[in-house]
Amino acid sequence: MIDVAEFEQHRPRLFGIAYRMLGSVADAEDLVQDTWLRCSQVSEPVTNPGGYLSRTVTNLALNKLTSAAARREQYVGPWLPEPLVTLPDAAGELELAESVSLAMLVVLETLSPLERAVFVLKEIFRFSYREIAETLDRTETSVRQVGSRATSHVQARRPRYEASAEVRRQVTDEFLAACLGGDMNRMLELLAPDVTAWNDGGGKVRAALRPLHGAEKVARFLTAVLAQPIEAPRLVAVDVNGRPGLMLTSAGRPDTVACVEVEDGRITEIRVIRNPDKLHHLA
Structure with missing residues (x-):
């Protein structure tokens, strides 16, 4: 049996596993x-509460992924994860890191459910292969093989950005000022010529159905988003999954969340989330 206090101690890790999955x-x-x-219905003593809870949430996530995969095949436009948004410099409270950046979560989407589970448990939460094998009810040898395959896949696609957190924040803040001032020339200066923007509207709001490439296309699209008729608009700097970003609100409600990646002093990637179903939790 696991009591409430003990469960709450493990809640952040359980959420971290489930969110990354x-x-x-x-x-x-x-x-x-x-x-x-x-777990509250288990009457016998649990000798390893942390392991028991991690095993339970991982297997629940694997079951959930099966149905989620079918839904995403019918998704309208690019699919992006639901964002975790905090005020700048508050990301540490959520223990955010590269493993939870939107770019990394998109890479994890390309893994099979089993590969994703093994990678998340081994590379992010530092479970041993023996513990993972027990969690997934598989042999340690098979888990090692899955882990090796998943790691190679992620390493080949892992986002690599050299800019420091300070530079990322500075460039994002300058881009925010340019957007607020309607300064198209400055926006173009801050966007890399080959910048790519993904826009997730889920077919429910105005959004690009394909990735946008090139500084001018991206700048004009963002200008159009900011020019939409909304009530009491406000554009503020936030951190999105531990990376600098922007949030546009309408009458205090989240309308758009954008996260940027910076390299050599310019924005190389922008991920824009407008699907209202993915912003409800930010209200």
Whole structure:
């Protein structure tokens, strides 16, 4: 049996596993709650509460991924994870790192559910292969093979950005000022010529259905988003999954969240999330 106090000690890790597995804040929170409901019904003593809870949430996430994959095949336009948004310099409170950046979560989406589980547990939460084998009810040898394959896949696609956190923040703040001032020339100066922007609207709001390439296309698209008729618009600097970003609100409600990646002093990637279903948790 696991009591409430003990469960709460493990809650951040359980959410971290579920969120990295699913890329959804709402689904991750639901899985954490489901984990508690299942564990609260166990009457016999649990010798390793942390391992037991991690095993439960991981297997629940694997089951969830099966149905999620089918839904994403029908998704309208690019799919991006639900963002975790904090005020600048507050990201440390969420223990955010590269492993939870939007760019990394998009890479994890290309893994099979089993590969994703092994990678998340081994490379991010430092489980041993023996512990992972017990969690997934597989042999340690097979888990090692899956882990090696997943790591190679991620290493080949892992986003690599050399800019420091200070430079990323400075460039983002300058871009925010240019957007607020309607300074198209400055926006173009801050965007890399080959910048790419992904826009997730889920078919529910105005959004580009394909990735946009090139500084001028991206700048004009963002200008159009900012020019939309919304009530009491406000554009503020935030951190999105531990990276500098921007949030546009309408009458105090999140309308658009954007996260940028910076290299050589210019923005090379922008991920824009406008699907209202993915912003409810920020209200």
